[in-house]
Each structure stands twice: as structure tokens, then as C-alpha cells.
Amino acid sequence: MAAYREILTGLDTGVLTITLNRPERLNAWTGLMQTEVETAIRAGGADDAVRCIVITGAGRGFCAGADMNGLQSIQASGGENYQASRPEVERPAPSPLEQAFPGRFGHMFACPKPIIAAINGPCAGIGLILTLFADLRYAASEAKFTTAFSQRGLIAEHGIAWQLPRLVGEANALDLLFTARKFDGAEAERLGLVNKALPGGELMAHVGEVAQHLATQVSPRSVAIMKRQIRESYFQSYGDSLAVADAEMEASFATHDFKEGVASFVERRAPAFTGK
Template structure:
């Protein structure tokens, strides 16, 4: 796919997807949705890529759905047409086959590098990432209640699991602006980084994952964590026990032991 609303780059085991409508604070469009999905597939299928970073161009991450598009939705018209698209991975759990819930089906860690304002659908997109790092110039809002909308695209399920019921209710009901410090305190983001060092520190962390840990472990752990949200403790234990045998015969397990014993940098293959 030719990209017109995102940028895609791959270097050092890191694929960087940049939402690229800076004049609109990277407001989300149908075209951007398709381009991000295509870029995620390109990163997933590229064996050289081990980590994916999603960020925004200019001073914003994503201000939500483009308001010009929202103005075209009238009467009984809905965005239901987007629900009919093919799933990212038909073999994934049904919960990860919805329009925006496919990030968990991408078999590599996704880091949302939230460099600025992150609102509405932009916030939902970030919730589906595995990790969220925020610049101290970021600001967060669910926005939906101030547009006469509902808790869109699974945010009513995701937010309570990330920040607890009370915080989720506050964020959704009020749609107030939340600072990076408050977002960190409630668990909405993993880390807040000074804006001047933001992308350098994000890429340093992503580089650590790309170089120092097993891609196979990352792939399997991501699957375990997301599937675990739908399992009992016993089911999660049984599933992990069933997966353990495969780990013991993997190339990455052998390399994990060898590089530790030999006191050298690892050379994981992901197999």
C-alpha cells in the first residue's frame, strides 16, 4: 500500500509508524486506519522487525476521529461498514478481530509513543498498544461524552482493566483533560518522559527489546497476557504449562542459556 497519511520506517529491529496529518493533530480517518493496519501487517511479517512504535507527527499523537468526517454522520447512518472488514488474523481470538481491537493479534510488542494530545479515538488506539509512554507535553481525554457519543470501540472494557473502575468512570463520564502526571499515577501510561528526550528514550527502550530479549518470548508472552484477560488463573496456568515444552526445545531457549553462560551478547533468532 502507498502511504499518504502515515510514515513507515524500519531500522535496528524497530518499525516506526507515524501518524502524519500534523496540521490536523493527526486526526483519524478511514484512510489512516487502512494505512496503519497495512503497516502493522508489514511489520508483523518482516522477520527483521522485533518491536513496533506508534507515534504522531508534529505536536500531537492523535486528536481523535476527524471532525469533518463526524459531521457527515447523520440520522441513521453509522460507521457499521468498517465492521465488515477482514480480520487482521482470522486465527486469533474473536475478540481481537474487531475494527480496532486487532493490535493484540499483532505478534510483536506495540509501544504507543504519545508525544502530544491524545483524545477520543486516538486514546482508544493507544489503549490497544502493549505499552504507553507519554511525553510531558501530552494531554489525555476520552472526549466522547462531550460529543454526545458512547464509550467507543471497547474502551469501557479496556479502561477499567488499566486504571480501575472508578478512574475509568471519571475519564469516560467527564471527558476532562488529564495531565501526563495524573495519567501515570492512575496507570494509564507506563512512563512519562521529558519532551526533549522523549523519542530518544522511547527508541532506547524499543532497541533494548529488539536486541536483548528473545523475540519468541515476546511473541508468546504477548499472546499469554492478552488471552489471560479472558481466562481464570487455573486456565492461565494450564495454558502456560502446555506452552512450556515448546520453549524448552526452541532455538531462543538454547541461545538464552548459551549467551548467559558464555557472558556475551545474545543472538536470538525468534525461533
């Protein structure tokens, strides 16, 4: 794994864990952290040894939002420092899917590996947006969430105005954005913002089980195509989505993973998927 300054990375049995690592600031988001997280996700997406990616926070927080020093710098410059807060990353030519989802986090939708957000503590502002671009979200029941933007004189940034209503419905999205009220992981589950909320002491064990299942028990090829199908469907008619499914299903029949999926079921053994 590459050396980073504001994140930690570790690979274990096909699961790449990315840990936001500024615990003394509740992992407040910086331009460097943005660059390092994106770099790690892109590297994981291209690495055959990685089957699943987990993002979590060091210490007692997930991400408290944008670092206040950065916001003060932007405020003092009248906004001139805003784009400078996002250092450039060396990126491959964008795929059609990434072109459909530009911005700071669209690359997560285009990543072929499933991404899980393990929200272990306070999750605010841009930290909350980060989780919305994960594929699965699990939270500590007691974790505190807030959109925060309206209380900072800001707006619904980085795609949250598009993404949040699709997860929780328009009325709930407007409530969370207008009021910037705090809510906990248990309410996040009721709203549909997270897949499941658990007591904090059980969170990482549960996420680990889900990640290991995705890393060992399902075809990585199937998961990558399903992820792309879902995200492309936002811009497709039903007929177009069905046509893609028909073509992908036919292509699946010639793959190793299809043969292995059938054989492992018939032989009652664990599958050995290759993604091919």
C-alpha cells in the same frame, strides 16, 4: 515499506515506526488512516525483520481524535456513514485471539510483535483508544489527554469501556469518561494509563531505548507467546492459564532461542535470538 498517504513508516534495526502524518490537523483520525495503520501493523507482525512496532504522531500532536469533517458527515447522514468511515482491509483468517477481540483495534492485541505508543502530544477520543491497545505506553509529561466522547454526545466506543477500567480502575475510568476532562501525561502515569511520562524532549529517545532492547536483547518468540498468554488470560481460569504456561515452557526447551539465551548468559555476550 509500502507507500501511504496519511502515515509514514520506517524500519531501523528491527524497529518499525508508524507515524500518524496529518500534523496540520493534529493527526486527526480518518477512515484512511485507520486502514493504513492496520495494514502497516499487520505487515509488521508478519515480517521477520520487525521485532518491535512504535506508533507516534508527526508534529506537535499524537492524535486529536476523529476528524471533525468525518463526524459532521456521520451526523448529517443520521449515522448511515458510520460504517463507511472504516474502509475494508484485506485481512488473513482471524486467529482465535483476534476473534476474541473483534473491532477496530483487536488486531493489535493479536499482533505477535510488541507495540509501543509514544504519545508526543494531544491524545483524544479514538486516538486515546488506539493507545490502549498498544502493549506499552510512554507519554510526554505535558501531553494533554481526554476521552472526549461525552462532550460530543457519543458513548464509550471501540472497546474503551472494557479496556480502560482494566488499566486505571473503575472509579478513574468513570471519571475520565463521564467528565471528558483534560489531563496531562504526568497524571496519566499516576493513574497507570501510561508506563512512564517524561519531558517531551526526552520521550522519543527513551522509547527508542526500550524498542531497541526489545528488538535485540530478548527472544521475539518469548515476547509473542507472553503477549498471547496475557491476553488469553482475560478469558481463562487460573488452572487453564497455568496449563498453557506448562505446555509452552516445555516447548521452549527445544528452541534455538532457549539454547541461545543460556549460551549468551554463560558466555557473557550479547544474544543472537532468531525467534525460532
